Amino acid sequence: MARTLAGDASERRGDKDSDVENSAALTGLPLRSMVGSFRDGLARSDALMRRLIPGLAILFIFVLAVFRAGELANDHTQTRQSAQTTLSLMASVVASGLALPEEGLPKTGYRTTLKRILADSLPAGATSKGRIFLVADQAGRIVASAPAQPSLESRPISDILGPSQPLTVFGARAGVLPVAVDFGDGAGDVQSLVTVHHLEGQLGMIAVLQPESAIFSKWRDDLSANVTLFVGTSLVLLAVIYGFFSQASRAEAADDMYAATRGRIDTALTHGRCGLFDWDLSRGRMFWSSSLYELLGREPKDDILSFGDVADITHPDDIDLLGLAEHLLESGETLVDETFRMRHADGSWIWLRARGEIQSEPGRAEPHLIGICIDITEQHELAEQSRMADLRLRDAIETISEAFVLWNLKNELVICNSNYQSLHNLPNAVIKPGTPYKDVMAAASNTEIAPQRVTVRQRGGAPEGSYEAQLEDGRWLQISERRTKDGGFVSVGTDITALKKHEEKLMESEKRLKATVSDLQKSRQTLEFQARQLVEMADKYQEEKTRAEAANKAKSEFLANISHELRTPLNAIIGFSDIMTQEMFGPLGTNRYSDYCKDIYSSGTYLLNVINDILDMSKIEAGRMSIETETVSAAAAAEDAGRIVTGAATEKNITVTADVASNLHVKADKRALKQILLNLLANAVKFTPDNGTVTLKAHPRGDKLRFEVCDTGIGISARDIQRLAKPFVQVENQFTKTHQGSGLGLAIARSLVDLHGGSLSIRSEVRKGTTVSFTLPLAEQDAA
Structure with missing residues (x-):
């Protein structure tokens, strides 16, 4: 059974007679006025054929006429081409075989001799079908012809060929041309094909011509036969058309009645959202009414559907058509009531309820399941919606x-x-x-x-x-x-158990709250009093801050002014003491005066350095210190600073070394860099015991150049490092310090480094030494 259903498509295509028998079985529908799909297709084909047959007949006659006309035209062209080829070949053969005697033509009787030579050079059958060979001398006059044409001889060849075709047209290889030839018989010009070849020697040319009437005589016979056959065929075809229309007109009334009846039934089925079906269980073929097609959104067809066509659009989870057919055939049941889904043309699924009964017509062994399919999609959707609504309601009630x-x-x-x-x-x-x-x-x-x-x-x-x-x-x-x-x-x-308990707690809390409110009122009064005191203290703080800022500004201005005032007399003291020490204007008289002068000079120089440091620090604090950066050689700046501190280092037998590569350059103020290095080296020499070492190093780190001043001095404790580098701050106090100095050198160095955008750091260990390092921007190599 499965093989029968699966092979239905190929069987339906290859067995047309079975389709006719199956369509006859469709007359067993509940409504006997409905015919089968195949018969409906024939009815629609008849209506279509009634419109197409006249056109098809005329088209057939026209195509036949065009076809035969084309063939005749082709035969006409081939006949002409064959005649032209034959004329050209014969002219070439005769021209090549036309040989004159070595002594030439005799002066008398040369025409007879030339005719004989021409007749000998002609191939067999050359003069058949009306072909004429003409030989002309160099003057263009015809001297010989074959077959003999006495009326043409001695005439200029141009008179025969016509004045419209000058001889220059016919070259040695001019081909075949159609011309009107005058044979001089009074019949007028005759359309002919002519080819002309030039000859060498005493002869001028040879012309071969053939009348077109002789060329196309057989073609005209064929034309007459074809016209006769075409007219006879057309008359027979018109008679067949007349017979068809006479039969069609008698069947048209019955077709109209059938169409009206079927239209009413289809309308009723369509509006009822249902359709008829007839399933041949043995062959697996099924007929659908047009309303069932429309129910599924598909184009109505008159063909018998195969089992595979229906199975493809049936949901496999709802019904097994193959199993249903086998069950009905094996069990003998006759009634069917199934609900299933079928695919709509738009891809959606339509729920259908199929109800039918198996019927068998007398004399036929094939059982047919005939019934109706009803669209129950809306009912199914309503039931599903009701079920989902009930589930949602239950879920909602359960989740509250x-x-x-x-x-x-x-x-x-x-x-x-x-x-x-x-x-x-x-x-x-x-x-x-x-x-x-x-x-x-x-x-x-x-x-x-x-x-x-x-x-x-x-x-x-x-x-x-x-x-x-x-x-x-x-x-x-x-x-x-x-x-x-x-x-x-x-x-x-x-x-609301928790709410009840919460209410009890609220009652207790309310009592405590009342007591708390009383305490808060007292606290608020206290806070208001304290707030007033804070406002007064803030006002006093602002006044004191303003006074401190003004005092600091006044201090900086005072230091700047007093430093300037002190430098003027110090310059005189230092200068005159230096003159007296060197005894530029004579001896002083005693050595003690020379010692006094040296003390005055050293004291003045020290005081000038202190005043210069104070002046620089005050400028920095007042914001009046400006730097002008340029590309400075780090090695040159290190060398200058080292040379200045060499004297103080020599007195203490301290070794000062500089490890700075000559290709290192920084973007800095030249004077400021020199002062930074000098202050750091001077500090290192000052706090390094005798026979110690002081080292200046410089090495790049990224886009910065890091300077390090290392000494083997007394070192600094960790708690003192935090307060160093501040103005006037020294590790030793004024009672215990053993070294002179204002305490501004390190502070000035740090401030100058900060002005360059760098940073200064101190690492030290007591009795082991100190390392002071700072970084400055590294200059581009090419800028150096």
């Missing part, structure tokens, strides 16, 4: 935190959620729909013991008809009840 229960008009249970069941400890047996209210309450083990009816005003937001109740286990519920439209009622219980 309150206990929910619904009773009908007879006070029977409709639905409740798990919260209601657990609240009253109800067994599963009594929460089934339809259980009476009294039975449910009788099975409850946790019922109300203290109902208290309350109004909306007693609990904000509580709906009308609600009340509070305490359960046996001590929990409190707020129960809201409403009547439904069908006379039942719905009850929602909310657990």
Whole structure:
């Protein structure tokens, strides 16, 4: 059976007679006025043929005429081409074979000799079909012809060929040309094909011509036969058309009646959202009415559908057509009522209900399942929506935190959620729909013991008809009840135990709050008093800050002014003491005066350096110190600073070394860099014991150049490092210090480094030495 159904498509294409028999079986439909799909197709084909046959007949006659005309025209062209080729070949053959005697033509009787030579050079059959060979001398006059044409001889060849074709047209290889030839017989010009070849020697040319009437005589006979056959065929075809239309006109009335009847049935089926089907179970073929096609959004067809066509659009999860057919054939059942889905043309699924009965016509062994398919998509969707709505309602009721229960008009249970069941400890047996209210309450083990009816005003937001109740286990519920439209009622219980406990706590908190408010009032008075004091203190702080800033500014200005005033007399003291020390204007008289002068010079120089440091520091603090950066050689700056401190280092036998590559350059102020290095080296020499070492290093780090001044001096403790590099700050106080200095050298160095955008750091260990390092921007190599 499966092989029969699966092979239906190829069987339907290869067995047309079986389709005819199957269409005859379709007359067993419940409505006998409906015919089969195949017969409907024939009816529609007849209507179409009635429109197409006249056109097809005319088109056939026209095509036949064009075809035969084309063939005749082609034959005409081939006949002409064949004649032209034959004339050209014969002219070439005769021209090549026309040989004159070595002594030439005799002066008398040369025409007879030339005719004989021409006759000898002609091939067999050359003069058949009206071909004429003409030989002309160099003057263009005809001297010989074959077959003999006495009327043409001695005439100029141009008179025969016509004045419209000068001899220059016919070259040695001019080909074949159509011309009008005058044979001189009084019959006028005769259309002929002519070819001319030039000859060498005493002869001028040879012309071969053939009348077109002789060329196309056979073609005209064929033309007459074809015209006769075409006219006869056209008359027979017209007679067949007349017979067809006479039969069609008699069947047209019956077709109109059939079409009207079928239209009414299809209209009724279409508006009823249903369609007819006839399933040949043995062959697996099925007929559908047009309404069933329209139900599925498909174009109606008159063909018999195969089992595969129907199975392709049937949902496999709903029905097994193959299994249904086998079951019906094996079990002998005759009634079918199935619900399944079929695919609509737009890709959606349509739910159909097929109801039918197996029928067999007398004399036919093939059983047919004949029935009707009804569209039940809307009913199915409504049922599905109702089911989904019920599920959503149950889910919604189940997910709410309150206990929910619904009773009908007879006070029977409709639905409740798990919260209601657990609240009253109800067994599963009594929460089934339809259980009476009294039975449910009788099975409850946790019922109300203290109902208290309350109004909306007693609990904000509580709906009308609600009340509070305490359960046996001590929990409190707020129960809201409403009547439904069908006379039942719905009850929602909310657990307010926590709210009750919270209310009790609020009562206690309210008492404590009142006591706290009293204490807060006293505290507020205290805070207001303290706030007034803070405002007054803030005003005083602002005044003191302004005074401090003004004092600091005045200090900086004072230092700048006093430093300037002190430098003028110091220059005189230093200069005159230097002159007296060198005894430029004579001896002083005693060595003690020379020692005094040296002391005055050294003291003045020291005081000038201190004043210069103070002046630089005051400029920096006042913001009046400006730097002008340029590309400076680090090695040159290190060399200059080292040379200046060499004297002080030599007195203490301290070794000062500089390890700075000559190709290193920085973007810095030249004077400021020199002062930074000088201050750091001077500090290192000052605090390094005798026979120590001081080292200046420089090495690049990224886009910066890092300078390091290392010494083997007394070192600095960790707590003192934090306050160094501040103005006037020294590790030793004024009572314990052993080295002179203002304490500004390191502060000035740090400030100058900061002005360059660098940073200065100190690493030290007591009695082992100190390393002071700083970074400056590294200059581009090409800029150097």
